[in-house]
Amino acid sequence: MFDYNFHWRPVMKSLPDLIEAGFLTLQVAALAMLFGIVIGLGLALIRLHLRGPLYWFATAWVELARNTPALFQLFFFGFGLGAFGLHLMPYSIVLAGLSFNCAGYLAENFRGGFQAIPDTQIRAARSLGMSAVQAYVRIVIPQVLRVVYHPMTNQMVWAVLMSSLGMLVGFRELSGETQFFASRTFRIFEYFAVTAVIYYVIVKVILGASRLLATRLFRY
Amino acid sequence: MSDTVSFFSGFAPRDLLFLGEAALRTMWISALSITMGSLLGAVFGWMLYEGKWVATLTLAPVLDVFRSVPLIIQLVLFYNFAPIVGLNLDPFASGVVILTIYTAALVANVARGGIEAVEPPMRRAARSLGMSYWQDMRHVVLPIGLRAVFPAWVGVALGVMKDSALVSVLGYVELLKASQILITRTQEPFLILTIAGAFYFALSYPISRYAAKLEQRWAQ
Numbered sequence: 001m002f003d004y005n006f007h008w009r010p011v012m013k014s015l016p017d018l019i020e021a022g023f024l025t026l027q028v029a030a031l032a033m034l035f036g037i038v039i040g041l042g043l044a045l046i047r048l049h050l051r052g053p054l055y056w057f058a059t060a061w062v063e064l065a066r067n068t069p070a071l072f073q074l075f076f077f078g079f080g081l082g083a084f085g086l087h088l089m090p091y092s093i094v095l096a097g098l099s100f101n102c103a104g105y106l107a108e109n110f111r112g113g114f115q116a117i118p119d120t121q122i123r124a125a126r127s128l129g130m131s132a133v134q135a136y137v138r139i140v141i142p143q144v145l146r147v148v149y150h151p152m153t154n155q156m157v158w159a160v161l162m163s164s165l166g167m168l169v170g171f172r173e174l175s176g177e178t179q180f181f182a183s184r185t186f187r188i189f190e191y192f193a194v195t196a197v198i199y200y201v202i203v204k205v206i207l208g209a210s211r212l213l214a215t216r217l218f219r220y
Numbered sequence: 221m222s223d224t225v226s227f228f229s230g231f232a233p234r235d236l237l238f239l240g241e242a243a244l245r246t247m248w249i250s251a252l253s254i255t256m257g258s259l260l261g262a263v264f265g266w267m268l269y270e271g272k273w274v275a276t277l278t279l280a281p282v283l284d285v286f287r288s289v290p291l292i293i294q295l296v297l298f299y300n301f302a303p304i305v306g307l308n309l310d311p312f313a314s315g316v317v318i319l320t321i322y323t324a325a326l327v328a329n330v331a332r333g334g335i336e337a338v339e340p341p342m343r344r345a346a347r348s349l350g351m352s353y354w355q356d357m358r359h360v361v362l363p364i365g366l367r368a369v370f371p372a373w374v375g376v377a378l379g380v381m382k383d384s385a386l387v388s389v390l391g392y393v394e395l396l397k398a399s400q401i402l403i404t405r406t407q408e409p410f411l412i413l414t415i416a417g418a419f420y421f422a423l424s425y426p427i428s429r430y431a432a433k434l435e436q437r438w439a440q
Contacts, residue, residue, distance in 0.1 A: 083410030164290035
């Protein structure tokens, strides 16, 4: 029954390459997260304060990002845009797809965060002589950050896990690199087992760093 | 040249039927995995709640692994691991096994949250009315806890439905894989991806709206 010989040597040989690919995974996830935060903040503010075409645009973005598979979104940026003569590099496909997805999910988190801050806070800030921008930056944002910090950490973890889909559009991040080596040596199980461990470590490092940052950010 | 074979042909109405059939397969594998995974997850959640440190040291880390490793890696690993121990599973069976465990790992936390949402005084009151442990569970904890975490559970279920698209890497022809097959033949990626996306959206959006409505009504 158990006559399979595990061969770990080729995996160990390419371990440095895998770890390097792991950094690429982390990089693309962090960039997607950055874009996601900026766009998501914009979408959330639009949905809270505006009506009309912009509101519908933002709503369509959020609902599409949340109600279709991430892999579908990647394919869309990969092949779908090809119909318009727009051919992206694998790196750009993954970055665009992840950013689109993160922005949609984060927008809903931010919207919930903003709604959790009572109107009276802004009015109090304004009556103390703060400008609208000051009230937002000094009073609202710090409180919103507290509410959305945990969901944002989760989203970062999701971004790392989702970036593994890059393997299916030819992007050689951690999963793509693993598949590349695995198909050359046919040691599929061994390669993907090691990759699973690397992903686990990346996720744990992110969660640990986030917890550390939280103790410094939210001391009061 | 009338005897040349045409490899590419345009999108025909009967292809819509093909996509519809594939959408049914997506629904079938999702429904199966979500049902079994939720039942298993509920049991795990109860174990996490009652198991004290034993469960914290054994069950929790195992479930954590399934949440920290990309689903696509889990699928590839399991699909290549099963033959090693003498199991010959087709892509569908492998997909169901992994999706079920994945669902269970996510639902376990939700279920534990549901049990914790029932205040101890309420449960003590139930017990002092003469209810047994299981009567308390069935008639007090279940109705109240379910209400508290139902929206979260819907979120998990919809997530698994969307993630079922990843089973296509094993070769199971669900909605997204079917759209890829059609794209290869028709060379019309934009049209076909839009149709596939519309199918996913039509499956996911009404349910997520319904859950949001319920959450709002129950919050009052």
